Amino acid sequence: MSSLIIRKAEVTDIEEMAAxxxxxxxxxWSEEAFRQELEENNLAFYVVAELNEQIVGYAGLWAILEEGHITNVAVAPEYRRKGIGNAVVEVLLDASEQAGLNSFTLEVRISNIQAQNLxxxxxxxEAGxxxxxxxxxxEDAIIMWRRKSNASCE
Incomplete structure (x- = not known):
């Protein structure tokens, strides 16, 4: 997908992200929830995957101290299994690590094997x-953690 662009989410993306x-x-999430995340939540950071000027995926997290709590990762059903989920997670993690985050957590449905594998x-x-x-x-959620090898666990 040579025309795939991963970029920071903007307020103008809210309608497509909610859709x-x-x-x-x-x-x-509602458009209002995304609006709060992008306009008011200073802890939030979101990236979108854009293909042919259409949002086909996104990922977001909350940066709390040195930890990132991944809130959502979404890819349009017709674009799954094309590397988009991989791309948005990679950019989200890389940008967050450059900003000083050194560990990440998330919850994922027990039934969502595809997301767990990603x-x-x-x-x-898995941590619990x-x-x-x-x-x-x-449904139960699996708690997952990722820690940089040089991160302290104090």
Whole structure:
């Protein structure tokens, strides 16, 4: 995908990000939620994947002290298995590490093996279970962590 662009999300991307959430998640975020993330949340950092001037994926996190909590990773169903998820996660992690973050965490549905495999490519490891984490169906979440090799665990 030579025309794929990964860039920092902008306020003008909110409508497309929310529309993408509608097709990707059973509990999608609203445009207002994305607006708060991009305009008001100083801890938030999001990147989008743009193909032919259309948002086809995004990833975001909250930077809390030296840790990044990945909030969402989404790729339009028709563009999955084309490396877009890999690309947005890679750019998100690289930019965050350059900004001083040294460890990352996320929750992922137990049933979402594809996402778990994506995160494992980036050295995320399973660290525990959050019982009944997902409100839409009570599904458990796997807690995953990624720590830079030089990060202290104090």
């Amino acid at each position: 993408l959430d509608l097709v990707c998640f059973t509990a999608p 995160y494992k490519k980036f050295d995320f490891t 279970i959050r019982k009944g984490y997902y409100q839409d169906n009570g």
